[in-house]
Amino acid sequence: MTGGVETQGSQSINYATVTWDQLHRDARFLAAELMRKYRPFRGIVAITRGGLIPAAILGRELGCRLIESVSVASYAGEEGTQQEPKLLKAPEAAGDGEGFLIVDDLVDSGVTARYVREMLPKAVFACLYAKPDGRPYTDHFVTEVPQDTWVLFPWDMAPQFVAPLNRSHKA
Numbered sequence: 001m002t003g004g005v006e007t008q009g010s011q012s013i014n015y016a017t018v019t020w021d022q023l024h025r026d027a028r029f030l031a032a033e034l035m036r037k038y039r040p041f042r043g044i045v046a047i048t049r050g051g052l053i054p055a056a057i058l059g060r061e062l063g064c065r066l067i068e069s070v071s072v073a074s075y076a077g078e079e080g081t082q083q084e085p086k087l088l089k090a091p092e093a094a095g096d097g098e099g100f101l102i103v104d105d106l107v108d109s110g111v112t113a114r115y116v117r118e119m120l121p122k123a124v125f126a127c128l129y130a131k132p133d134g135r136p137y138t139d140h141f142v143t144e145v146p147q148d149t150w151v152l153f154p155w156d157m158a159p160q161f162v163a164p165l166n167r168s169h170k171a
């Protein structure tokens with residue numbers, strides 16, 4: 001993960017950039033830990049959309065071909081209230097979660113993870129990155145990220161031209 005800061009007006013935003021390579025390494029590291037700790041999973045439930053790619057990598061490493069999905073959208077409630085999750089697609093094949101692994105890319109506030117865990121109380125929950133507020137809602141994660149840092153995933157970014165230093169500074 002590479003750190004960075006972007007300034008917008010008087011506000012600065014901290015970023016943690018994750019490349020495809022890093023994401024793949026982290027997902028394989030997570031797969032190895034899950035292999036050591038659990039018997040083979042009956043299936044994986046990917047939390048769309050961010051959990052889909054980690055779920056595909058974990059499915060490959062763990063030899064798990066049954067991939068279910070759950071689709072949750074978070075809507076901002078009234079001003080000042082926590083975001084409210086809304087179920088767009090239920091993980092029907094997963095029952096109460098017994099034998100299933102729930103996968104997401106990250107936990108931030110933990111709202112999404114808590115909501116999905118309530119639906120699948122017997123499942124194991126794993127993600128790649130966790131911020132402190134979300135940590136209590138995941139059983140496994142690879143790297144902790146500060147709460148004030150926004151994780152930029154490879155699908156959020158595109159390489160772009162950057163002018164050489166000697167052309168970007170005006171005399």
Ligand SMILES: O=P(O)(O)OC[C@H]1O[C@H](OP(=O)(O)OP(=O)(O)O)[C@H](O)[C@@H]1O
Nearest residue numbers: 048049050106107108109110111112134
């Ligand atoms: O812990 P939380 O505060 O709930 O945040 C974490 C969730 O937020 C992101 O998904 P998002 O809702 O942005 O949708 P997406 O995966 O479809 O991009 C991320 O993929 C997690 O699912």
Ligand SMILES: Nc1nc2[nH]cnc2c(=O)[nH]1
Nearest residue numbers: 108149150151152153156
């Ligand atoms: N890409 C991205 N999505 C999020 N959703 C909630 N937190 C984050 C984050 O840090 N990065």
Ligand SMILES: [Mg+2]
Nearest residue numbers: 048049050051
């Ligand atoms: Mg998501």
